[in-house]
Amino acid sequence: MAAYVFRRILWLGPTLLFISLITFALMHAIDGGPFDPDKIGVPPERIEALNRKYGLDEPVWRQYVDFLANAVQGDLGISFQRQDKDVTAIIVSKFRVTAVLGGLTIGLASVAGVGLGVLAALHRNRLPDYAGVFFASVGAAVPAFVLGILLIYVFAVGLHWLPTGGWDLQGGMVPGWLPSWRQAILPVITLAALPTAYLARVTRASVLDVLGQDYLRTARAKGLSERAVFYRHAFRNAVIPILTVVGPLSAALLTGSFIVEELFSLPGTGRLFVQSVGDRDYGLIMGATIFYGLVIAVANLVVDVAYAAVDPRIRYS
Amino acid sequence: MDIKRLASWRSLLLGLAVLGLVAAACGGNEPPKPPGPAEEQVLRLRLQAEPKTIDPHLSNVISEASLIKPLFAGLFTYDEGAKIVPNLATELPTVANGGVSADGLTYSIKIRDGAKWSDGKALTASDFVYSLQRALDPELAGPYASSYYSIVGARDYNKAFGSTKSPKTPTAAELESLREGVGVSASGESTVVYQLTQPTPSFLNHLALWTAFPVRQDVIEEHGANWTEAENIVGNGAFVLAEWSHDLRVVFEPNQYWHGEAAKLSQITVQFIGDDAAAFAAYQAGEIDSVIVPAANRRQVSDVNSTLFEELVIEPDLRTFAVFINNQAAPFNNKLVRQALGHAIDRNAYVEGVLQGAGITTTSWIPAGMPGHDASIGSQYEFDASKAKDLLAQAGYVDGEGFPKVTFVMVNSESNRIAGQFVQSQLKENVGIVSEFEYIDGKAYGQRVFGERDYQVTIQSWSADWPYPDNWLPELFGSESSSNIFNYSNPEFDALMAKAAAETDDAKRLEFYGKGHKLMIDDAGLVPLYNRVSYVLVKPWVQDLVITSLDGAIKGDYHLSQTWIAAPSTAVAAD
Numbered sequence: 001m002a003a004y005v006f007r008r009i010l011w012l013g014p015t016l017l018f019i020s021l022i023t024f025a026l027m028h029a030i031d032g033g034p035f036d037p038d039k040i041g042v043p044p045e046r047i048e049a050l051n052r053k054y055g056l057d058e059p060v061w062r063q064y065v066d067f068l069a070n071a072v073q074g075d076l077g078i079s080f081q082r083q084d085k086d087v088t089a090i091i092v093s094k095f096r097v098t099a100v101l102g103g104l105t106i107g108l109a110s111v112a113g114v115g116l117g118v119l120a121a122l123h124r125n126r127l128p129d130y131a132g133v134f135f136a137s138v139g140a141a142v143p144a145f146v147l148g149i150l151l152i153y154v155f156a157v158g159l160h161w162l163p164t165g166g167w168d169l170q171g172g173m174v175p176g177w178l179p180s181w182r183q184a185i186l187p188v189i190t191l192a193a194l195p196t197a198y199l200a201r202v203t204r205a206s207v208l209d210v211l212g213q214d215y216l217r218t219a220r221a222k223g224l225s226e227r228a229v230f231y232r233h234a235f236r237n238a239v240i241p242i243l244t245v246v247g248p249l250s251a252a253l254l255t256g257s258f259i260v261e262e263l264f265s266l267p268g269t270g271r272l273f274v275q276s277v278g279d280r281d282y283g284l285i286m287g288a289t290i291f292y293g294l295v296i297a298v299a300n301l302v303v304d305v306a307y308a309a310v311d312p313r314i315r316y317s
Numbered sequence: 318m319d320i321k322r323l324a325s326w327r328s329l330l331l332g333l334a335v336l337g338l339v340a341a342a343c344g345g346n347e348p349p350k351p352p353g354p355a356e357e358q359v360l361r362l363r364l365q366a367e368p369k370t371i372d373p374h375l376s377n378v379i380s381e382a383s384l385i386k387p388l389f390a391g392l393f394t395y396d397e398g399a400k401i402v403p404n405l406a407t408e409l410p411t412v413a414n415g416g417v418s419a420d421g422l423t424y425s426i427k428i429r430d431g432a433k434w435s436d437g438k439a440l441t442a443s444d445f446v447y448s449l450q451r452a453l454d455p456e457l458a459g460p461y462a463s464s465y466y467s468i469v470g471a472r473d474y475n476k477a478f479g480s481t482k483s484p485k486t487p488t489a490a491e492l493e494s495l496r497e498g499v500g501v502s503a504s505g506e507s508t509v510v511y512q513l514t515q516p517t518p519s520f521l522n523h524l525a526l527w528t529a530f531p532v533r534q535d536v537i538e539e540h541g542a543n544w545t546e547a548e549n550i551v552g553n554g555a556f557v558l559a560e561w562s563h564d565l566r567v568v569f570e571p572n573q574y575w576h577g578e579a580a581k582l583s584q585i586t587v588q589f590i591g592d593d594a595a596a597f598a599a600y601q602a603g604e605i606d607s608v609i610v611p612a613a614n615r616r617q618v619s620d621v622n623s624t625l626f627e628e629l630v631i632e633p634d635l636r637t638f639a640v641f642i643n644n645q646a647a648p649f650n651n652k653l654v655r656q657a658l659g660h661a662i663d664r665n666a667y668v669e670g671v672l673q674g675a676g677i678t679t680t681s682w683i684p685a686g687m688p689g690h691d692a693s694i695g696s697q698y699e700f701d702a703s704k705a706k707d708l709l710a711q712a713g714y715v716d717g718e719g720f721p722k723v724t725f726v727m728v729n730s731e732s733n734r735i736a737g738q739f740v741q742s743q744l745k746e747n748v749g750i751v752s753e754f755e756y757i758d759g760k761a762y763g764q765r766v767f768g769e770r771d772y773q774v775t776i777q778s779w780s781a782d783w784p785y786p787d788n789w790l791p792e793l794f795g796s797e798s799s800s801n802i803f804n805y806s807n808p809e810f811d812a813l814m815a816k817a818a819a820e821t822d823d824a825k826r827l828e829f830y831g832k833g834h835k836l837m838i839d840d841a842g843l844v845p846l847y848n849r850v851s852y853v854l855v856k857p858w859v860q861d862l863v864i865t866s867l868d869g870a871i872k873g874d875y876h877l878s879q880t881w882i883a884a885p886s887t888a889v890a891a892d
Contacts, residue, residue: 032760037767039377040779041792041800042460047768048481049458057481081369084542094564149594157602164599165590166565265590267564280760 001308004316008301016293020071023289024064027282034080034280054080056282067286076287081279087287091269095291097167098261098268100178102253104188106246109195114242116196117203122230124208132200139197148190148263155186162186165264187264191257195249202245206238213237240311247303251296355858355884358583361605362871363590367564371545373530374452377460379780379869382527384587386874387569388552389530392426392445392509393521395875399635399686399784399867401521405432405440405531405553405576409521421516421821426524428507433574434533435557442503444531449501449511450474451537452528455492461528464782467517469500516819518826522783555580555878564589571878581881587871606859606882607872610852612732615673618854630853633677635684635866636780640740640844641766645804646773648712648721655841657708658774659698661748662740668847671732671739676847681838682789684848686866689786689830695838695845702747709748717749726765726772729756736776770802778849784867786830790814794837805842858883 035050051057055066070077076087113136120132156164162182172179210216211234219229261271269288276284308314368381373389376382394404403409407427410416417424432440453462455477466472474495479485487495500512513520523529533551540549547561555575560568567587571580588604590596593611600608610618610629618625640658642649649655664678677685680695706716714720725740727733737754744750757765765771782788791814792798796806810833817829838845853872855862860883863876873880 030761032758032762032764034760036760036763038759038763040767040777040802041463042377042767043463043799045455045476045478045480046458046460046462049455049478052478053456053458083370083545149598152595152598156604157598160602164602164604165595166588168565262591263595265565265588265592265595271564271591278758278760 001305001316005301005305008304012294012297015297016290017068019293020068020286020290021064023286024067027280027285028060032280034282036280054283071286071290076290077283079276079281079284079287081276081281082284087283090272090284091288091291094267094269094272096169096177097266098270099254101167101184101187101191101261101266101268102250104184105191105195105253106250108188109192109199109249110246112192113196113199114203116200117205118207118235120200120204121207121211129204132204136197136200139193140201142193144190144194144257144259145263147193148186148260151186151190152263165266167264167266167268187260187266190263191253191260195253198249199242199245203238203242206241207234210234210238236310240307243303243307243310247300247306250303251299254295254299353884354581355882358581358882360582360585360607360859360877360880360882362585362587363596363599363605363608364567364587364870365589365591365593365596367589371550373527373532374448374454374457374459376527380871383869383871383874384567385527385530386554386869387556387585387877388550388554388558389527389532390554391525391527391530392428393525395525395784395865395867397863397865397876399865401525403429404525405429422513424511424513424520425504426509426511428509429576430507432553432576434551434553435572435574436551437574438533438551439506440531440553441506442509443506444533445509445529446501446503447534448531449529450496450499451532453499454496459528461526461782464523464526464528467513467515467520467523469512469514470495470498471500474499516821518818518820518823519783519785519787522785522788526783556585559584569877575878578878580878582877585877600854600856603856606856607862608854609870609872610854612673612675615675615852618852619674625854628854628857630855630864630872631675632851632853632864632868632872633684633686633866634780634849634851635687635784636778636849637679637682637684638676638776638778638846638849639682640846641775641777641803642841642843643770643772643774643802643804644806644842648714648723649773651712652841653708653712654714655844656698657705657712657748659695659841659844660701660705660708661750662743662844662846663700663747664846665700666743667736667739671736672847675850675852677850678847679845681834682843682845683786683834684781687781687784687786688827689789689834691831691834694831694835698838698841698844705748709750717751720750723750723752724773725752725754726762726775727754727756728759728762733776740776767802770804776846781867786827786834787817790830790833790837791818794833794842803842805837805840807836807840810836810840858885 033051033056035047037047055063067077078084079087079090082090116132116136120129123129152164155162162185166183167179168183169176169179173181178184216229216234219233224232258270258274260266261268272284273288273292276288308316364380364383366380368384369378370376371381371384371388373385376385390404392404392406393401396402401409405428407429408414408416410424410426412419416426428440428442434440449465449468451457452459453465453471453475455475462475466475477485477487477492477495502510504510511520517523531553536549536551537544543549547558550558552558552572555572555577556569557572558567559570560566566589569585570583590599594613596605596608597611597614599605617623618629620626642655642658644650668674668676668678679692680698681691683689683691685692709717709720725737727737734756737756741752741754744752766775779789779793792800794801794803794805794810795814796808796811813829813833813836817826817833820826820829851872853864860881861879862873863879864872865875868874
């Protein structure tokens, strides 16, 4: 196992290199640069001076090499469109928001999704099943944007119970990490709707599959209570397919949902990444790409290791 | 309960009492109480995005300008009628008061007494000298530097590095001497002297632009690119930057050293709310006090029966939308084709259908509310499909046959797509022209249209940097101008512009600009469509939010020190 993990970590280098190369090439291939005029009357000298300042007048291959040389030393460069701020600093401060949002969402989606799925499976073809499947379908079908704006209008504009957006870390539940619970509710629910639905479906199917297995019949024959049968034997095996989903799901949520962050004005990395492409902020795009590559690779590794922990049949060589 | 009891004198008395209360509540004849101030004087506003910069020398976007105006103040500013008035200057300089030399080349402007920075230090003329030099600094490459090229030595200093084609490498000493050679100097502590190379009709407008606002040399040298952070920045405006939480909000508080009337507000919060629908919801939820109405909600707030209608303020902008034409791209290099285009689009239907009424149709280029406006210009280009067809036939395209492919390049946005669909169907139905619309993202568009001029037609707008025709005509349509993305070239126009620039009498100058305006429009250098109108919602308790046609992305940004909040119980006027 240790060897496996070690090998995976070694592969990170080439993977990130490849990602950076493709991103860099694509970035320079598309029309438009960071300092192209955004209105009439921007003098060409200004554009040239800015390109010079940020090293964009060098040949593309040299720009890439310069970037790599700095990146391996841990310097991801500066942002072209954000007052020359350090890319790493920008990403880390915003990732805090996205990571917390993602974490809360995974938490809610896991509990709600798995809970709904188990409930549905245990009471198959009865009311809890139909209700659970119904809510899961709605959660999957309604787009995040629609759900979000609906929640805003009902709970913020209509009832005045919750704010329309924002993510204030200073006066929050845990200063610097968690915002006030009021601000967290609507974005988390909106973002969790689809994962909850998906998890409910997968859990229901997985539990139903396991419930029909012979070894459970043995357990019941041994005299175990239905409760023990479920929690000690059935559930653990049902969890494995769920882990398949949670892995990529976590990675997706950790890298941020642009739509939810945009709608609720959350200063996270989801928005940042999309904005940086629209701005052609080369420095930020490259830094963000490397960062994401790292996060996703690590998340996938964690999931694979968790697999092995949960399922004794799985062994990595 | 029996009927007799119901009709008893007690119930009668009760009924009368209720009637009396209702009558008192309606109180029609009593004059409305003037609103008193609320305890909390906090104004909450919205901007769409975090500003890239609030450095006056680096900013060229109206959303950023809205944040710069409360923090800094220049020699001149604009009043509610978009007329230029002194701000830090003691008076408007004229030949009569000695502020302007007789040949119009020297401006001596006295700074008022007691002007201070927000940290208490005195504001001096040398601050203005440093500021102009920095605005022209070639290393900084500020976007509005070229607006000051009429100042002696400005062009040479700003272009010290040459261009990519012919680069120059000045030494530090050479740069320093170029910098010193810029025609701005301090005469004593409180007089700034500007030397011009030629008389410049709009020079005071240039000094009112945020690029000419003074900045603190020591603060910038100490903090570098971070000098605009809340803990570092020092300004001289009516407000100070109390907080800038990136991607969240900006908070202003009154500047205790402001020379003018102290701001009545104790705090202004500007939230960055990216999504228009969310911003509108925030207004309805009472989280912000004013919002520019998103296009999708215009009909809703224009409805006379809606409560929002009472909170609606409609203000025309100094902005004209037009079909921008590349005069060198076939088939639009043919004047007849351009003129046909001028007749081919139903502007009234456009404003109604595409803008839900939020626009003023126009056939002329310079909008109402500024000198140089003339509604009669272009009036020959009223919507007339048959005239359009005639002109096309004259150009050789009978019934639109043989007309080459027309592609409109547009920035990809919802409103542009709606506009595009409309124009596409108009051209097809009215003159049989088949047009294609290409929607690309902002930066790609900037490179193609503004940079390379690689387009045939597009729908774009121009808004006043300052309210004078020199900002609308020579810069855009002069054949030598680097900003002439229309590739419009008419020597007669150039001659008129030169005459206007050399003229010292304002009335005669405006005549020349008027002739140039008419010439360009008669040539159909572009096809004006409408002047934009801003629909703004303002909560009833916000008093004296002075909205002008020159405002940026925050409406009322020129006069925020006048705004205050009324106490809720007195805020709503009687029926």
